[in-house]
Amino acid sequence: MIYTSVQPVEYIIHTINRWQWNNYQYLLAFLFAIEEINKSPNLLPNLSLGYDLYNAIPSYQRTLESALFLLSAGNQTLPNYNCQSQKQSLAIIAGNVPTFSAQIGTLLELYKNPQVTYGPFDPILNDKDQFPSVYQMATKDSSLAHGIIGLLLHFGWTWVALYVSSDMHGEQFLHDLNTKMTEKDICVAFAERLPPTVGSYTARDFTFLTRIRISSANVYIILGDEGSVWSLGIVKEFYLILGKVWIMRNLHPYQWDGILATMFNMPYFFHGSLLFSNQKRKISGFKQFLKTVNPSQYPEDFYLTKVWISFFNCSLAGSLCGKLRECPPNSSLELMPSYMDLMTVSDSSYFIYNAVYVVAQVLHKMLLQKIEMRSPGDADQPILLPWQLHPFLRKSQLINSAGNNMTLDEKRKYVTQYDIQNLVNFPNDSWLLVKVGDFFYKTRHDQGLVVNEEMIKWPVSFKKTPESVCSQSCVPGFQKIHQEGRPVCCFICVSCTDRDISNQTDAEQCIQCPAEEYPNTERTHCLPKPVIFLAFEDSLGMALACMALCFSVATAAVLGVFLKHQDTPIVKANNQPLSFILLISLLLCFLCSLLFIGHPNTATCILQHVTFGLVFTVAVSTILAKTITVILAFKAMKPGRIMRRLLLSGASNSVVPICSLIQVIICGIWLGTSPPFVDIDSHTEPRNLIIMCNKGSVTAFYCVLGYLGFLALGSFTVAFQARNLPDTFNETRFLTFSMLVFCSVWVTFLPVYHSTKGKLMVVVEVFSILASSAGLLGCIFAPKCFIILIRPDKNCSKGLRKHKGF
Incomplete structure (x- = not known):
C-alpha cells in the first residue's frame, strides 16, 4: 500500500505458485523493491508503498475469482462494489504466463486498472485495441530468431523441424523464424504446435511427436515454456527423439531439475542440446538481501516459514512447531540445495523489480503534478485513481536504481546478448550447462555469433558434428x-x-x-587453352610439307627434262609453251600449299587462297588451252581456212591470260572489300584455341572456288569431247583423265572440308591441293617422261611414224 496522512491505496502483485519453490524468488524480488523504495528519500518521500499478494492458481475459475477478490478489496467477491473505500488498488503486477495476464486483463479493463506484466513478451498483450491497460516489462525479442538462424548457418543445418507453443507468441515466433529461414535457404521439414500448458503440466496428447518417425531432420527447434519441454520428455516412445539436437531458449536451472527428474530411465534425453540463455541479470543489493532474509522479518508470510521447515527441517525460536529443532542463526537462503537456486536472478524476478520501480516513479510524478496544480484550500494529500496512471506509464522515461532504462515504449531498441550453452547429462542423473558461445544482436546488420565447437558434447548417437540436410551438398563441379x-x-x-x-x-x-x-x-x-595450328613440327604438318617439297622437286625435274629435250617431237607436240606454263603453275601449286602450314599471320592468310586461286586458274586454263589446241589441229587438217588461221595465229594461247585475268579481278574485289585475316576459333574444340585464317568474305571465297570449278568443268567437257581424236600421243585422253582426277578431288573436298573441324580443315585443304596437282602432273606428264627417259626410240621421226598410239 501507499500510506499517506489521508487515505491508504492498495498495490497488488500476482505470482504463479507451482510445485517448485524457486518461484518464491519473484516474491522476494518484489519485497526487496518495496523496501528499497520505502527507504529512498528521493522517491515517494513521506509515503510508503503497501501491497497485497495473491496466488495465480492454474485454473480459469480460480484466476477470475482472485481478480474479483482484488476488485472487491475484501474476502467476498462482490462485482462492481468495493467494501473498503479507503483501500483501492492502483496497479497490478501480474503474469509469468501471458495467458494469465490475458484472462484477468479483460476484467480489469472494465475499471481501467493498469496491469504491468513481468512474463515474456506476448504479441496478444501488445494489442492496444484489446488490452489498452496492459504494459509489458519484457520487450519483443526478435533477436532470438536471428541467433537461431546464425547457429544453423554456422553448422550448415538447412533441414530442421520446429515445435512452437500453441499461442500467439509461438505463432509470431514461427512466422519470424520462417521468414528469416526462407531468406537464408533453410527449410522446415515440418512444424508442430506443442500442447498448451497452463500453470502446471497439463499436456497429455503426444500425437505431435509422431512425425519424428519419418523425418530425416536431426535438428529440432523448440520454443515453449517449461510444460512444453516437459511434455517432450514424458512421451513413452522416447527413443524417437533420442539422438536429436534440440535448440531452445534456456529455462531456469530449477526448471531443468524438474524436467530431467522425470526421466530417470533416460539420462541422455536432452544431452547435447544447445540453449540460448539471456546473460545473467543483476539487481544491486539483492543478493545480500537474500542472504539475510528470514521468517522473523516477515512473520505474516507463512510461505517463508514453510521454506525453512521444508529445506532446513527447523523452525525459528518462538514458533509453534515444537517438534522441530531450532534453526541455527546462520541459516540462509544461500545454503539452499543446488537445485533450489534462489541466488541466481531470473528474468521474471528482474522484471518484477523493475515493474515496482516503474509504478513507484509514475506515482511520484503524479503526486508532484497534483501538488503543483492543487488550490490552496485543497486537502493535504491528493487523491490518486488507477486510470490516472496511464498517461505516465505510456510516456515516462523511467530509470531503476541500477540506472537501467525501463521505458514501456513498445518501439524501444536495445542490445540483446545471449550465452549459448550446451546441456550435458551424466549417467548419475546429474547435469551441467556449459557455455560454448555468445550471440549479440543490435540491428539486423550489427550482430555476431561466436561458437567454440570443441567444447560441445553432441548427442551420443553422433560421433562428430551432426548433419541435418535434406540433400547432400553439391561439391564444386x-x-x-x-x-x-x-x-x-x-x-x-x-x-x-x-x-x-x-x-x-x-x-x-x-x-x-x-x-x-x-x-x-x-x-x-x-x-x-593451348594455342594450336597446323605447325611444321606436327606429324601431319611435317608429312604434308615433305609431300609438297617432294612433288615440287618432281615437277622441277620434269620441267628440267622437258627443257633438256625441248627439241624432241614429244615435247614439241601439242604446244610446247603451254606445257612449260603448266609445269611452272603446278610447281607453284605444290609450293603454295606450304602457305597453309605454320603459324598464320596476315600475309600468309592473304596469300593462301589468293595464290591458290590464281595458280590453279592458270593450270586449269592451260589445260583448257592445250585441249583447244588439239581440237584446232584436227580441224585444221580438213578443208577450210578459219580453223587453220586460228591454229596458226595461236588463238588458243590467249585462253590462259583471259581466264587468269578474270580470276585476278575476282581476287582483287575480295581483297578490296573483305580480305582474309587471322582469327581465333575458341568453340570448335572446347579445350583448344585454334589459330586460323578467316576467309573474310565467304561469298568472295566461294566465287573463287566456283570460277575455278567452272573452268575445270569446262576443261573436262572439252577434253572429253576430243578424247577420240586421232592424236599421235593420245594427248586428249591424258588431258581428259587428268581433269577427271582433278574434278573428283575437289568434288570430294567440299563435303569432307565442311565435316572436319579445327586444323584438320587445313589438312584437308592442303591434301586436296597436293592430290589435285599431283593428279595433273602424273596424268599429263608421266607418259611423256616415260617415252623421253625409258623409250627414247619412240621420241623420233621414225618412231613417230610407227607409233599407233601410246
Missing part, C-alpha cells in the same frame, strides 16, 4: 537442380557441362569459362 514441389533445400546435383565450372559448394548454376579458357577435369576452375 556440380550445380543444384531443384525438385518441383519440394523445398529449396531438397535438390539433385548435376555435373556442369564441358564448357562450365562451379567453384563453390551448392552452386545455383554453373559459370561459363571465358572463350580463351576451358574447364579442368573436375570442372572446378578454368585453365588457359
Whole structure:
C-alpha cells in the first residue's frame, strides 16, 4: 500500500505458485523493491508503498475469482462494489504466463486498472485495441530468431523441424523464424504446435511427436515454456527423439531439475542440446538481501516459514512447531540445495523489480503534478485513481536504481546478448550447462555469433558434428537442380557441362569459362587453352610439307627434262609453251600449299587462297588451252581456212591470260572489300584455341572456288569431247583423265572440308591441293617422261611414224 496522512491505496502483485519453490524468488524480488523504495528519500518521500499478494492458481475459475477478490478489496467477491473505500488498488503486477495476464486483463479493463506484466513478451498483450491497460516489462525479442538462424548457418543445418507453443507468441515466433529461414535457404521439414500448458503440466496428447518417425531432420527447434519441454520428455516412445539436437531458449536451472527428474530411465534425453540463455541479470543489493532474509522479518508470510521447515527441517525460536529443532542463526537462503537456486536472478524476478520501480516513479510524478496544480484550500494529500496512471506509464522515461532504462515504449531498441550453452547429462542423473558461445544482436546488420565447437558434447548417437540436410551438398563441379514441389533445400546435383565450372559448394548454376579458357577435369576452375595450328613440327604438318617439297622437286625435274629435250617431237607436240606454263603453275601449286602450314599471320592468310586461286586458274586454263589446241589441229587438217588461221595465229594461247585475268579481278574485289585475316576459333574444340585464317568474305571465297570449278568443268567437257581424236600421243585422253582426277578431288573436298573441324580443315585443304596437282602432273606428264627417259626410240621421226598410239 501507499500510506499517506489521508487515505491508504492498495498495490497488488500476482505470482504463479507451482510445485517448485524457486518461484518464491519473484516474491522476494518484489519485497526487496518495496523496501528499497520505502527507504529512498528521493522517491515517494513521506509515503510508503503497501501491497497485497495473491496466488495465480492454474485454473480459469480460480484466476477470475482472485481478480474479483482484488476488485472487491475484501474476502467476498462482490462485482462492481468495493467494501473498503479507503483501500483501492492502483496497479497490478501480474503474469509469468501471458495467458494469465490475458484472462484477468479483460476484467480489469472494465475499471481501467493498469496491469504491468513481468512474463515474456506476448504479441496478444501488445494489442492496444484489446488490452489498452496492459504494459509489458519484457520487450519483443526478435533477436532470438536471428541467433537461431546464425547457429544453423554456422553448422550448415538447412533441414530442421520446429515445435512452437500453441499461442500467439509461438505463432509470431514461427512466422519470424520462417521468414528469416526462407531468406537464408533453410527449410522446415515440418512444424508442430506443442500442447498448451497452463500453470502446471497439463499436456497429455503426444500425437505431435509422431512425425519424428519419418523425418530425416536431426535438428529440432523448440520454443515453449517449461510444460512444453516437459511434455517432450514424458512421451513413452522416447527413443524417437533420442539422438536429436534440440535448440531452445534456456529455462531456469530449477526448471531443468524438474524436467530431467522425470526421466530417470533416460539420462541422455536432452544431452547435447544447445540453449540460448539471456546473460545473467543483476539487481544491486539483492543478493545480500537474500542472504539475510528470514521468517522473523516477515512473520505474516507463512510461505517463508514453510521454506525453512521444508529445506532446513527447523523452525525459528518462538514458533509453534515444537517438534522441530531450532534453526541455527546462520541459516540462509544461500545454503539452499543446488537445485533450489534462489541466488541466481531470473528474468521474471528482474522484471518484477523493475515493474515496482516503474509504478513507484509514475506515482511520484503524479503526486508532484497534483501538488503543483492543487488550490490552496485543497486537502493535504491528493487523491490518486488507477486510470490516472496511464498517461505516465505510456510516456515516462523511467530509470531503476541500477540506472537501467525501463521505458514501456513498445518501439524501444536495445542490445540483446545471449550465452549459448550446451546441456550435458551424466549417467548419475546429474547435469551441467556449459557455455560454448555468445550471440549479440543490435540491428539486423550489427550482430555476431561466436561458437567454440570443441567444447560441445553432441548427442551420443553422433560421433562428430551432426548433419541435418535434406540433400547432400553439391561439391564444386556440380550445380543444384531443384525438385518441383519440394523445398529449396531438397535438390539433385548435376555435373556442369564441358564448357562450365562451379567453384563453390551448392552452386545455383554453373559459370561459363571465358572463350580463351576451358574447364579442368573436375570442372572446378578454368585453365588457359593451348594455342594450336597446323605447325611444321606436327606429324601431319611435317608429312604434308615433305609431300609438297617432294612433288615440287618432281615437277622441277620434269620441267628440267622437258627443257633438256625441248627439241624432241614429244615435247614439241601439242604446244610446247603451254606445257612449260603448266609445269611452272603446278610447281607453284605444290609450293603454295606450304602457305597453309605454320603459324598464320596476315600475309600468309592473304596469300593462301589468293595464290591458290590464281595458280590453279592458270593450270586449269592451260589445260583448257592445250585441249583447244588439239581440237584446232584436227580441224585444221580438213578443208577450210578459219580453223587453220586460228591454229596458226595461236588463238588458243590467249585462253590462259583471259581466264587468269578474270580470276585476278575476282581476287582483287575480295581483297578490296573483305580480305582474309587471322582469327581465333575458341568453340570448335572446347579445350583448344585454334589459330586460323578467316576467309573474310565467304561469298568472295566461294566465287573463287566456283570460277575455278567452272573452268575445270569446262576443261573436262572439252577434253572429253576430243578424247577420240586421232592424236599421235593420245594427248586428249591424258588431258581428259587428268581433269577427271582433278574434278573428283575437289568434288570430294567440299563435303569432307565442311565435316572436319579445327586444323584438320587445313589438312584437308592442303591434301586436296597436293592430290589435285599431283593428279595433273602424273596424268599429263608421266607418259611423256616415260617415252623421253625409258623409250627414247619412240621420241623420233621414225618412231613417230610407227607409233599407233601410246
